[in-house]
Amino acid sequence: MKEHNIVTTALENLQRTAQIKGKWKPIDPKKADNGLDGQIELAYHENLIKLNAEVKNNLRTIHLPLIYKLAKDQAPLIIIADHIFPKIKEELRNNNIAYLEANGNIWLKFE
Numbered sequence: 001m002k003e004h005n006i007v008t009t010a011l012e013n014l015q016r017t018a019q020i021k022g023k024w025k026p027i028d029p030k031k032a033d034n035g036l037d038g039q040i041e042l043a044y045h046e047n048l049i050k051l052n053a054e055v056k057n058n059l060r061t062i063h064l065p066l067i068y069k070l071a072k073d074q075a076p077l078i079i080i081a082d083h084i085f086p087k088i089k090e091e092l093r094n095n096n097i098a099y100l101e102a103n104g105n106i107w108l109k110f111e
Helices: 003-018 061-073 086-094
Strands: 021-026 038-044 047-059 077-084 098-101
Touching: 003 021, 003 038, 003 047, 003 077, 003 098, 047 061, 061 077, 061 086, 077 086, 086 098
Parallel strands: 047 077, 077 098
Antiparallel strands: 021 038, 038 047
C-alpha cells in the first residue's frame, strides 16, 4: 500500500472507529531534510493534537533505530503504518512513540 493510501485509510478508519478526525499535511520530499513524511492533526472533541509523522508500509525491527532518532529529533512523532506487529507496538509504547495503523488502531501518550 502506498504512503498516501495508508494515511487516507488510517484516518478514515480512525474517524469511523474512534470519532477522531485527522488531517494529513505531506512534506514535499524534494524539500524535506528532516526525514519526515508529513504532519498529522488529530481533532477529538475540542482537543487538537499536532504530530510529526513517518509513514511505513510495514514497520519492521530494522526500522526502529531510525524511528527512535526521529522521535528524539522531531518530537512529537507518530508512526503511521499499514500494519504493525505486536512486538513492535510494544517497543513503540515502551519508548512513548505514538502509532496509527491503517485499520484505525491508535496509541498516543504524552507526558
